[in-house]
Amino acid sequence: xxxxGALADLLVRIAFWIAAAALVVILAIxxxxxxxxxxxxxxxxxxxxSVRYLLAYLIMLGLPEVTRSREHVSxxxxxxxxxxxxxxxxxxxxxxxAACAAVVYFAIDVAMTQVARNTFxxxxxxxxxxxxxxxxxxxxxxxxxVFLAQGLAPRRLPQAKPQAAPKRVEA
Amino acid sequence: MEWFLVxxxxxxxxxxxxxxxxxxxxxxxIINLTATGLLIGERGFGLFINSVADSTSNGSYATIPLFILxxxxxxxxxxxxxxxxxxxxxxxxxxxxxxxxVIVIATIFGALSGAAVAVSAMLGRSAMPNMAARGYSPKxxxxxxxxxxxxxxxxxxxxLAIIIGSLADVSISGLLIAGIVPGIIVSLMTGTYxxxxxxxxPTLAPPDTPPDDTTSGGAAARGSALxxxxxxxxxxxxxxxxxxxxxxxxxxxxxxxxxxxxGATLVAMLYRRASLGMLLQALTSxxxxxxxxxxxxxxxxxxxxxxxxxxxxxxLVGWATDLGLPPMTMFVVLMALPLxxxxxxxxxxxxxxxxxxxxPLVHALGYDPIWFWTIFLVNLTVGGxxxxxxxxLFALSAAAPNLSTAQVFxxxxxxxxxxxxxxxxxxxxxxxxxxxxxxx
Numbered sequence: 001x002x003x004x005g006a007l008a009d010l011l012v013r014i015a016f017w018i019a020a021a022a023l024v025v026i027l028a029i030x031x032x033x034x035x036x037x038x039x040x041x042x043x044x045x046x047x048x049x050s051v052r053y054l055l056a057y058l059i060m061l062g063l064p065e066v067t068r069s070r071e072h073v074s075x076x077x078x079x080x081x082x083x084x085x086x087x088x089x090x091x092x093x094x095x096x097x098a099a100c101a102a103v104v105y106f107a108i109d110v111a112m113t114q115v116a117r118n119t120f121x122x123x124x125x126x127x128x129x130x131x132x133x134x135x136x137x138x139x140x141x142x143x144x145x146v147f148l149a150q151g152l153a154p155r156r157l158p159q160a161k162p163q164a165a166p167k168r169v170e171a
Numbered sequence: 172m173e174w175f176l177v178x179x180x181x182x183x184x185x186x187x188x189x190x191x192x193x194x195x196x197x198x199x200x201i202i203n204l205t206a207t208g209l210l211i212g213e214r215g216f217g218l219f220i221n222s223v224a225d226s227t228s229n230g231s232y233a234t235i236p237l238f239i240l241x242x243x244x245x246x247x248x249x250x251x252x253x254x255x256x257x258x259x260x261x262x263x264x265x266x267x268x269x270x271x272x273v274i275v276i277a278t279i280f281g282a283l284s285g286a287a288v289a290v291s292a293m294l295g296r297s298a299m300p301n302m303a304a305r306g307y308s309p310k311x312x313x314x315x316x317x318x319x320x321x322x323x324x325x326x327x328x329x330x331l332a333i334i335i336g337s338l339a340d341v342s343i344s345g346l347l348i349a350g351i352v353p354g355i356i357v358s359l360m361t362g363t364y365x366x367x368x369x370x371x372x373p374t375l376a377p378p379d380t381p382p383d384d385t386t387s388g389g390a391a392a393r394g395s396a397l398x399x400x401x402x403x404x405x406x407x408x409x410x411x412x413x414x415x416x417x418x419x420x421x422x423x424x425x426x427x428x429x430x431x432x433x434g435a436t437l438v439a440m441l442y443r444r445a446s447l448g449m450l451l452q453a454l455t456s457x458x459x460x461x462x463x464x465x466x467x468x469x470x471x472x473x474x475x476x477x478x479x480x481x482x483x484x485x486x487l488v489g490w491a492t493d494l495g496l497p498p499m500t501m502f503v504v505l506m507a508l509p510l511x512x513x514x515x516x517x518x519x520x521x522x523x524x525x526x527x528x529x530x531p532l533v534h535a536l537g538y539d540p541i542w543f544w545t546i547f548l549v550n551l552t553v554g555g556x557x558x559x560x561x562x563x564l565f566a567l568s569a570a571a572p573n574l575s576t577a578q579v580f581x582x583x584x585x586x587x588x589x590x591x592x593x594x595x596x597x598x599x600x601x602x603x604x605x606x607x608x609x610x611x
Contacts, residue, residue: 016455016458019458019462020454020455020458023236023237023240023454023457023458023461024454026233026236026237026429027237027240027429027432030233030237030425030426030428030429031429031430031433033426034422034426034429034430038421048230049230051230051233051425052228052229052230052233053228054233055227055228055229055230055232055233055236055465056224056227056228058236058458058461058462058465059227059461059462059465059466059469060227062458062459062461062462063462063466065459065462066459066462066463066466069459071459071463072194072195072196072197072463072466073194073195073196073463073467073519073520074189074192074193074194074195075189075190075192075195075520076192077190077192078190078191078192079192082192089192092191092192092193095193095197095201096193096194096197099197099200099201099204100197100200102200102204103200103204103220103223106204106216106217106219106220107220107223109216109217109220110216110217110220110221113217121228129224132224132227132228133220133224135227136220136223136224136227
């Protein structure tokens, strides 16, 4: 069981590094586009579409790690009064796992339809839509498993970060 | 079902779910999946999945991780210390100098990072202890830091402006640029408040404060004013790379964000503060923060379509326009809701709920979208510094251990008043907001 957990942990981390790499590629190809347009006078046809697809992979492959490290935004008024490992917290995690499972179920259904119909994305550089839908299914599937693990074995997983951490979402 | 009951059910259920403490994105997932099943049936779930896929692959959102990465590189490299020293040198030896330094620094940091919480935490750690040690009033110091940090979501690059622009189909460039003048005005108003307060109560600032040793070790190390200006040039270069490129029409917001990342890296290298480890930390942190924001956006996208599908949005617009209230009265009503709700719930979560409802009203009531959404943005930031639940308050409270939460709360009241006064000014004098984007 411990080995399965370690393998899952490794998968989450690998997915996260791919997400981070996607951000680097987004940066690099955006700079390529600027260079091609202003230095060579030859704007590319593929950069804007590639950025869109990479963004989808960034978000979906990064989702499991953010879930694992419990960094998602939440309103913690009630949670602050509930001790770690309390059944209420575990119930919320299991509900979250169920919501993710529902998304995965419907995403797989849509993905299978897209494969059957050979649907492609819109844009000048098109890819099969199932590549994006598949990323959605994969991201929510692993995140759902992480929620499930946190709900079933909360003590083995990292504690929630304090609300006032500088990396809190706000813009 | 009556339209107001539909809206009440949608928003009440969503708020109730969020208040349970469940992750905001999961709350949106649950509401959207349930509403899709009830309103559209099984075929609607495909729509939901497509809305998630489409919003994760929306090119305009690519700007968000790039701007976050730029801010992360600047903060993690410590390049901001150079900026702190330079501004400190330029402000000169005046009574309450560090108040002015913090306001200027927070304005520039806000422009460079776009995150109020990050600016608040950073200044709470770096400036606050120094100011306390020199006899500055902790409460006034906290007020200045909170006011300065709250400029971050207003001055470009603002992540909230990008999300509003994408959701409300308003020019993102226009919204970003529209924040410049209001940001500077709020900054000046805060400065005026500090000057008046120190004049009224001189004990708020120590007399003839000695030169600051914050990071550079004293007067000798601070160098000449010209040197300070020269050291600030690279930061001005980054600001040009971001805002200048957009204003000149050379680059899209996404492209300007990419050039901003390169600029931030070059600045870090110039100050010999760049390292592979720092860049990797910045990259992973930016990825995490981007995912946190974007997964909420992706999960919530269908929400507005479902509300519209019920006809409730249209009915609300009809009801609001039939009221026959003067536009300014209606404006006050529309602004009261975010002001109150953002004290309790996350700004992005509120944004994603409110924009779909407000957008048709903005059009129906004939408001200039840039003007309305910019003031809306200022309004959202007030929620972040309004007790008892403002995130910016908690960030400062955690970063400055010499301040109790109660002191931070008290320090926030003048900030709220300043921002409300600024909002009133922008509402009454729209060109303050619309003039600069009109030049695009």
